[in-house]
Amino acid sequence: MLLEMTLRRIGSLDAGAMEKAQRRLDSLIKPPGSLGVLEEMAVRLAGITGDPKPQVRNKTVIVMAGDHGVVAEGVSVAPQQVTAQMLPAFVGGVAGIGVLARHAGARLVVVDVGVAVPVEFPGVLQRKVRAGTGNIAVGPAMSREEAVRALETGIEVAQEEIERGAGLLAVGDMGIGNTTPSSAILAAFGGYTAEEVAGRGTMVNDQVLKRKIGAIARALQVNRPDPQDALDVLSKVGGLEIAGLAGVILGAAAGRVPVLIDGFITTAAALVAYKLQPKTREFMIASHLSEEQGHRLMLEQLNLTPVIHMKMRLGEGTGAALTMHLVEAATRIIREMASFDEAGVSALEEDKILK
Numbered sequence: 001m002l003l004e005m006t007l008r009r010i011g012s013l014d015a016g017a018m019e020k021a022q023r024r025l026d027s028l029i030k031p032p033g034s035l036g037v038l039e040e041m042a043v044r045l046a047g048i049t050g051d052p053k054p055q056v057r058n059k060t061v062i063v064m065a066g067d068h069g070v071v072a073e074g075v076s077v078a079p080q081q082v083t084a085q086m087l088p089a090f091v092g093g094v095a096g097i098g099v100l101a102r103h104a105g106a107r108l109v110v111v112d113v114g115v116a117v118p119v120e121f122p123g124v125l126q127r128k129v130r131a132g133t134g135n136i137a138v139g140p141a142m143s144r145e146e147a148v149r150a151l152e153t154g155i156e157v158a159q160e161e162i163e164r165g166a167g168l169l170a171v172g173d174m175g176i177g178n179t180t181p182s183s184a185i186l187a188a189f190g191g192y193t194a195e196e197v198a199g200r201g202t203m204v205n206d207q208v209l210k211r212k213i214g215a216i217a218r219a220l221q222v223n224r225p226d227p228q229d230a231l232d233v234l235s236k237v238g239g240l241e242i243a244g245l246a247g248v249i250l251g252a253a254a255g256r257v258p259v260l261i262d263g264f265i266t267t268a269a270a271l272v273a274y275k276l277q278p279k280t281r282e283f284m285i286a287s288h289l290s291e292e293q294g295h296r297l298m299l300e301q302l303n304l305t306p307v308i309h310m311k312m313r314l315g316e317g318t319g320a321a322l323t324m325h326l327v328e329a330a331t332r333i334i335r336e337m338a339s340f341d342e343a344g345v346s347a348l349e350e351d352k353i354l355k
């Protein structure tokens with residue numbers, strides 16, 4: 001119900017606000033278009049928020065955590081308990097995302113939507129839908145109902161944060177083994193082979209990579225996810241945090257709040273959100289290009305261009321949090337730069353500008 005309502009609420013960009021923003025940018029004391037992606041970002045933010053002079057007040061990073069039955073196949077360098085063990089470090093501000101969220105001046109929200117063991121750490125939101133997924137190499141990750149519940153959990157968390165005043169969201173993941181279902185999602189939607197979508201995740205060696213490719217191939221064979229049915233793909237070969245994050249992205253789009261996508265796992269979630277409602281794409285900003293093989297293919301499917309190239313491959317929302325600085329910079333440019341008129345600088349000679 002909440003899912004259907006949210007999918008219906010997602011609208012289009014505000015063309016009028018975008019036009020006004022473009023006109024303002026063209027009047028500022030600089031050669032036309034010379035601030036490149038900062039200008040493109042400012043225009044898109046205007047379209048998303050409906051404000052021709054967009055502003056970023058409160059920034060929030062939402063990290064969703066979940067576990068994966070497929071770790072039984074030996075697909076990661078880390079044992080499953082690391083998922084739960086990382087959560088206190090997130091809340092304590094000493095994990096990668098803890099530091100980068102603080103550096104960006106962003107609030108960090110950590111949600112347990114599917115960790116395998118009970119998590120009773122203060123500061124972690126308890127929204128567990130199920131204690132870890134089933135092993136996708138032998139059966140479905142979860143039921144369709146569980147996938148909807150995890151999606152709706154993400155929508156609710158996004159709504160709560162928007163109600164608290166969040167004006168820019170970023171998504172992050174934590175879940176040992178989650179590059180495997182993310183790869184399977186990409187293969188299912190894009191028609192790729194397991195070899196094409198499998199990467200090294202936490203830096204697995206050749207032997208583990210081979211096992212991972214085998215697990216992805218079997219997940220596709222056993223579950224036969226229907227690429228025309230996003231919920232089928234998500235429930236059969238996805239993950240609980242991936243579903244939750246897709247929900248956050250849908251919730252952000254419905255609330256007309258820009259959402260920064262992080263790396264491989266959150267882009268798999270973005271792909272699910274896009275397949276559920278194609279208009280969601282307009283509300284996403286692809287923060288960075290992850291080193292994880294397959295991320296490029298995912299971004300191609302979404303037709304999104306990543307903003308920064310930092311050779312990162314951590315997840316947790318780190319690339320998205322880092323890009324918050326640039327999104328904020330874009331809004332400051334359009335709000336704080338003077339026009340030729342205002343600054344008393346002679347106008348450019350129109351007949352000499354390349355059109």
Ligand SMILES: Cc1cc2ncn([C@H]3O[C@H](COP(=O)(O)O)[C@@H](O)[C@H]3O)c2cc1C
Nearest residue numbers: 076078173174175176177178179201202315
């Ligand atoms: C200590 C540690 C912290 C992390 N933070 C994010 N990830 C990242 O690595 C995991 C995915 O890689 P794979 O599929 O190979 O397991 C996810 O938890 C992801 O968020 C971490 C991984 C580890 C080991």
Ligand SMILES: O=C(O)c1cccnc1
Nearest residue numbers: 201263264290313314315
């Ligand atoms: O790109 C990511 O988000 C990523 C890549 C490898 C491992 N964990 C996360």
